[in-house]
Amino acid sequence: MSEDWRKTFRYRIAIDLVDPLGRGRSGEPVEVALTFAAYLPAADGIVVATEEGVPVLSQIIASSEAGDGRLTSASVCFVVDLPPGAVRTRYYVYLGDSPGPKGTEPGIRRLKPQLGDGVRRLDTGIYEIEICRGTGGGDGGSKWGIRHFEHKDQAINLIHDNNNAFGGVYGPFFTPENGLVNPPAHMVIDFEPIVEGPVMCRYRMRGTVPDGLLPELRGKTIEIWWTFYHGSHWFVRSYYVDDYETTIDGRPCSNRITVGDEIESGKNNLRLSTYRHHDGTRYRAGDLYAEILLERLRDLQARNPEAVNAAMDKLGINRNEDPASWHWDNYWRMFCVIEGALPKEVLGEEVERIWRSANEIVWSDRDHNLMKFTDDAVDVNREPQQTIFPLNAQKTCEFSPPTGYAFVRYVNRVIPRMQIVQRYDSGWVNWGTNGENEYPELPTGSTIWSAYGAFADWRREADCMEQPLAVAVHALERE
Helix, strand or coil, rough: CCCHHHHHCCEEEEEEECCCCCEEEEEEEEEEEEECCCCCCCCCHHHHEEECCCCCCEEEEEECCCCCEEEEEEEEEEEECCCCCEEEEEEEEEEECCCCCCCCCCCCCCCCCCCEEEEEEEECCEEEEEECCCCCCHHHHHHHHHEEEECCCEEEEEEHHCCCCCCEEECCCCCCCCCCCCCHHHHEEEEEEEEEECCCEEEEEEEEEECCCHHHHHHCCEEEEEEEECCCEEEEEEECCCCCCEEEEEEEECCCEEEEEEEEEECCCCCCCEEECCCEEEEEEECCCHHHHHHHHHHHHCCCCCCCCCCHHHCCCCCCCHHHHHHHHHHHHHCCCCCCCCCHHHHHHHHHHHHHHHHHCCCCCHHCCCCCEEEEEEEEHHHHHHHHEEEEEEEEEEEECCCCEEEEEEEEEEECCCEEEEEECEEEEEEEEEEHHHCCCEEEEEEEEEEECCCCCCCHHHHHHHHHEEEEEEEECCC
């Protein structure tokens, strides 16, 4: 298209983007809501350009039309870079009667899914990801969520063999009292595209959690909204679960959830091997609850070896394998009502023992519950059970010293406790919004901003998520 395209666009609206931090922005998505009155553009007659008049890749993500097909309002999305020290930058939204240039970037590409239950595989320019509905098979490879996650520059799938999932909801359903139902592994979730375009893709996932043992948790639905952007490390998700009230290891709990971002590095490997908070990390080391499960399992083996052997056979676990070396999912599958590995009467007795032991040990005031604090990164794999429970999380970083890659997150609600696992032997890494004994801690309705990459300053990335660019929309002017 000729460079004089602006001659056919008679009106424009100035958009000022203000950086409250002044630290620079890289690939930050911006959404601008516009209302038209004096002039109504054509449905495809919107062009976003820099102050110098260079068109950038943009997308209308929502709009309303008058009777003649012209727009009365529109929300426009584009991605912005801003150098450090630049407090303000200006863009223009040009309005016309016909299509205009949309920038030179290729935008998000939809690829053919490679997994059996994959519903979308996207190349965002930064990531290649595949979103799956799940199969309900009960193991890691059947979970819904993101089961392929690859930074294109690194070219490594963080979920080895696609045998886990990123972004699933676990608590409050995934507890001893409820029969250890694992929602991501035991349900198939509905998938709905909301917006798909070159700059942004937004999806809704929704499903009903399988019933466990507790009547107050039956028939509950979960809903997740995912948003991905072209050329941006950021992706955003919001979580909603039906209202509930229940107890977990004897303590009341309502309207909080556990989100589990899990990756699999492969045995004797760790893609992410340290953890820290933005302003220092206060945490308790060691997973007492994992020890409780192992103790209960070994006790059951001694008392009822026939039941345990039959359960291991049903779950495909080698009878000669030491339970201490099992993948974490196998503990849950052993004590899960849906798996049916143990007879129902045996399961009921063991579930009672588990939560009572957890209540006594995890919530006690013994020395092992004393907290630690560090301004430095925590080498989680060197902590007891390769697990820590950090307090008051909001801006977090999982980091790999050998590669320089990090997962950075910002949550818009403070998470009172989290569970962070980084296990070299199994290669399992978990960022979970739960405290001990799977007690969920993230309020429903929360939103999580996430980014994975080799960031020069991860704190700056988290700060920008917390304080995005401010948008000032000016009055319509004639070009």
